Amino acid sequence: MGVAGIVTETIPKILDPLPGGRHLVNGIEFIVGWARANSLWPLVYGTACCAMEMMATGASRHDWARFGVEVARATPRQADLIVLAGTIVEKMGNNLVTLYQQMPGPKYVIAMGSCSISGGPFYYDSYSIVRGGDRLIPVDVYVPGCPPRPEALLYGIMHLQKLIRKEGRHNPWKVKEFETPPCIDIHSNSKKEWVEIETQKQAGMTTARERFKAENPDYVPYKAVRRPKDKFPEVPRRPVVQSGLANQDIYAIVHEVFPEVKQVKQENTDAENDKKLTSETLLEFAVTKDHYLSLLTLLKTHATLQMDLLLQVTAIDQHDFFHILVHLLSTRHGHKIFVRCPVAGEQPEIETLSHLYRGAEWHEREVYDLFGIIFRGHPDLRRLFLKEDFPGHPLRKNFKDPSRIVKRPY
Amino acid sequence: MEINHLQAPPGFTDTAAAEATTEEYYLNMGPQHPGTHGVLRLVLRLDGENVQEVVPHLGYVHRAIEKMAENQTYLQNIHLTDRLDYLSSFMNNLGLCMAIEKGLGIGVPERGEYIRVMLCELQRIQSHLLWWGVLGMDMGAVTAFLYGFKEREMITDIFEEVCGNRLTMNFFRPGGSSADVPDTFLPRVATVIERLKRALDEYQTLLTDNIIFQERTRGIGVLSREKALSYGCTGPVLRGSGVQYDGRKNNPYSIYERFDFEVPVGQGGDSFDRYLVRMEEMAQSIKIVQQAMETFPTGPYRSKEFSKYRIPTGSYFSQVETARGLLGIYMVADGTAKPYRLKYRSPSFSNLSAINEMAVGYKIADLITIISTLDLVIPDIDR
Numbered sequence: 001m002g003v004a005g006i007v008t009e010t011i012p013k014i015l016d017p018l019p020g021g022r023h024l025v026n027g028i029e030f031i032v033g034w035a036r037a038n039s040l041w042p043l044v045y046g047t048a049c050c051a052m053e054m055m056a057t058g059a060s061r062h063d064w065a066r067f068g069v070e071v072a073r074a075t076p077r078q079a080d081l082i083v084l085a086g087t088i089v090e091k092m093g094n095n096l097v098t099l100y101q102q103m104p105g106p107k108y109v110i111a112m113g114s115c116s117i118s119g120g121p122f123y124y125d126s127y128s129i130v131r132g133g134d135r136l137i138p139v140d141v142y143v144p145g146c147p148p149r150p151e152a153l154l155y156g157i158m159h160l161q162k163l164i165r166k167e168g169r170h171n172p173w174k175v176k177e178f179e180t181p182p183c184i185d186i187h188s189n190s191k192k193e194w195v196e197i198e199t200q201k202q203a204g205m206t207t208a209r210e211r212f213k214a215e216n217p218d219y220v221p222y223k224a225v226r227r228p229k230d231k232f233p234e235v236p237r238r239p240v241v242q243s244g245l246a247n248q249d250i251y252a253i254v255h256e257v258f259p260e261v262k263q264v265k266q267e268n269t270d271a272e273n274d275k276k277l278t279s280e281t282l283l284e285f286a287v288t289k290d291h292y293l294s295l296l297t298l299l300k301t302h303a304t305l306q307m308d309l310l311l312q313v314t315a316i317d318q319h320d321f322f323h324i325l326v327h328l329l330s331t332r333h334g335h336k337i338f339v340r341c342p343v344a345g346e347q348p349e350i351e352t353l354s355h356l357y358r359g360a361e362w363h364e365r366e367v368y369d370l371f372g373i374i375f376r377g378h379p380d381l382r383r384l385f386l387k388e389d390f391p392g393h394p395l396r397k398n399f400k401d402p403s404r405i406v407k408r409p410y
Numbered sequence: 411m412e413i414n415h416l417q418a419p420p421g422f423t424d425t426a427a428a429e430a431t432t433e434e435y436y437l438n439m440g441p442q443h444p445g446t447h448g449v450l451r452l453v454l455r456l457d458g459e460n461v462q463e464v465v466p467h468l469g470y471v472h473r474a475i476e477k478m479a480e481n482q483t484y485l486q487n488i489h490l491t492d493r494l495d496y497l498s499s500f501m502n503n504l505g506l507c508m509a510i511e512k513g514l515g516i517g518v519p520e521r522g523e524y525i526r527v528m529l530c531e532l533q534r535i536q537s538h539l540l541w542w543g544v545l546g547m548d549m550g551a552v553t554a555f556l557y558g559f560k561e562r563e564m565i566t567d568i569f570e571e572v573c574g575n576r577l578t579m580n581f582f583r584p585g586g587s588s589a590d591v592p593d594t595f596l597p598r599v600a601t602v603i604e605r606l607k608r609a610l611d612e613y614q615t616l617l618t619d620n621i622i623f624q625e626r627t628r629g630i631g632v633l634s635r636e637k638a639l640s641y642g643c644t645g646p647v648l649r650g651s652g653v654q655y656d657g658r659k660n661n662p663y664s665i666y667e668r669f670d671f672e673v674p675v676g677q678g679g680d681s682f683d684r685y686l687v688r689m690e691e692m693a694q695s696i697k698i699v700q701q702a703m704e705t706f707p708t709g710p711y712r713s714k715e716f717s718k719y720r721i722p723t724g725s726y727f728s729q730v731e732t733a734r735g736l737l738g739i740y741m742v743a744d745g746t747a748k749p750y751r752l753k754y755r756s757p758s759f760s761n762l763s764a765i766n767e768m769a770v771g772y773k774i775a776d777l778i779t780i781i782s783t784l785d786l787v788i789p790d791i792d793r
Contacts, residue, residue: 059559235517235713359642385469
């Protein structure tokens with residue numbers, strides 16, 4: 001139990017039944033609460049944007065050490081406060097629960113930012129988000145904002161300190177029951193409270209307005225004038241600075257070796273007429289599966305083109321087939337080339353590029369994860385972002401998972 | 411005196427076994443680890459303290475931004491780009507806005523372009539300041555963290571005055587920006603620039619010239635030129651390895667071709683080179699902001715607004731050089747108000763993929779420095 005346990009549990013238990021002992025217990029609890037509130041040790045836990053504001057709160061200007069929140073700990077075993085700074089996704093959820101369980105009591109949680117309050121900007125249409133930290137662990141203080149300012153976080157901490165000081169004997173260690181489902185319904189409860197407060201406020205305001213009218217009969221209310229909307233001129237687009245080889249030249253080089261490779265039909269280009277290729281046009285080659293690897297090998301090894309950097313490999317779901325999209329850049333010259341290759345079927349397959357560009361390995365794993373396209377000859381084809389047991393491939397247009405996705409109502 | 415570890419120094423009666431066998435083991439690092447800058451998880455194969463192999467595991471903050479993009483209008487997507495790489499949110503906004511401008515043929519007035527360039531360059535400095543402070547803290551120099559944030563807060567104040575937010579800006583719109591800069595903008599920038607110049611000298615003496623710092627970064631985490639290109643690294647990581655590629659110089663966008671600035675390039679591709687490249691980039695950004703301040707024009711800050719942004723069928727690409735590297739935005743439009751597919755090519759993703767090449771053969775403590783000099787933003791990797 002330790003010294004702290006003797007002070008907060010054993011001594012009050014003995015003193016409480018004695019006549020006048022309650023006052024002594026209150027005194028001890030006041031001192032313990034005061035000490036606890038002013039020496040919070042937060043866990044360094046930041047997942048996304050809010051972590052930057054949490055760092056700013058700890059840094060030179062805002063300096064949370066002024067409130068006793070100084071010793072930021074990297075291990076949960078030494079901390080007693082988690083600031084949930086950032087989005088919590090499904091994959092991170094278990095880890096967060098483990099972190100909370102590893103913390104010794106008494107422990108406190110501040111939900112910082114709208115993501116950890118309710119999912120925030122990622123509430124709708126996202127298949128991987130946990131909509132609120134309170135679905136996993138009990139939260140004491142909510143700090144709204146996206147992200148909240150450091151002052152807001154400091155206010156939240158001060159509010160938490162107030163709560164800690166008020167903690168009484170009935171729950172000295174404040175270890176909440178973890179097996180019971182945590183307070184998921186907190187939002188609808190607070191909504192009911194909110195409505196109640198609003199009705200009271202409205203009633204009060206109505207009487208106040210009537211009284212004001214009775215007292216000042218000559219009052220003319222101020223009429224707001226709407227500022228006229230700004231009129232902006234129409235500005236012509238500046239010509240694009242073309243860097244590297246001209247689009248026609250690249251097209252000619254490729255067309256010489258692969259006569260059947262064509263520019264993807266765009267709104268402003270004709271597939272048959274390469275003379276319409278301007279500097280504004282995106283140079284996209286449509287290639288079949290048979291020529292896919294040989295075309296990319298040519299682009300990489302060609303002495304004039306020098307496509308030495310692979311920017312991305314991705315896919316586009318075209319409902320009945322997929323387009324594999326490879327995007328190359330020449331760091332020497334600055335020109336870019338896109339290659340599109342259609343693949344079809346329930347389990348579409350295509351050759352890997354990881355022997356040409358090492359960076360393709362991760363891009364292809366991402367495509368496999370999110371689209372379910374298999375890359376033949378890939379050294380390590382595993383899911384990249386999602387859990388191994390995630391059902392389906394979410395970036396496919398026909399992906400449906402009502403248990404994960406909340407559809408946007410507008 | 412040099413000690414050969416396999417030969418007994420004088421005085422020892424027993425000799426160490428010449429062929430002492432060691433056993434390799436696996437160690438999990440993250441996703442809850444202060445050195446991984448967020449929720450990155452690395453699994454290491456170690457021989458004693460030496461790193462033999464690093465396998466990163468991603469997805470601990472995968473928020474499905476690309477899926478959400480398909481159900482939102484183009485303008486609704488701008489605020490999501492803030493949350494990709496929150497330290498370069500102006501640049502991310504700019505990337506998406508330029509893609510929309512390409513689709514609809516919208517031009518940007520002079521003042522709008524100047525606002526864009528100045529805010530982007532200020533944010534590059536701001537992002538590098540944070541990286542500098544955190545790099546110091548990862549190596550045990552907490553002073554650097556406090557110093558870096560001091561100047562960073564001053565730039566943040568300017569952003570707050572311009573667009574009302576400190577981190578996630580959501581400020582640029584197709585054709586310019588959502589509001590004009592206030593009258594106090596230029597004087598405040600001038601003050602901050604003066605302050606920053608002095609601060610950069612201070613940083614030089616505080617960290618760059620520090621012998622402990624140099625010992626821990628020189629010759630550590632070497633990434634060769636060929637490897638950097640093969641893994642698709644961009645930004646300071648690629649330039650630290652000796653490739654002179656900067657999206658602002660080689661594929662100029664906005665009005666970057668009008669400004670006179672240099673692209674710093676490293677020699678050996680070690681942690682110290684990446685450090686020096688970023689430090690020099692801050693000086694170059696100051697140079698760009700100063701030039702822009704001299705010729706800051708008056709006039710409209712935005713071109714004509716559209717009531718509905720319906721982009722004609724086709725695919726559009728725009729790229730910006732963020733503080734971390736090349737952010738590419740590939741947009742497939744189908745003529746409706748929502749994109750059919752929106753792909754963000756994020757720089758940190760490719761930069762991280764090369765970590766195995768950099769970390770093998772060094773100590774775990776060096777791995778922390780290497781991660782720090784990569785300047786990773788995990789939501790940018792996971793999207």
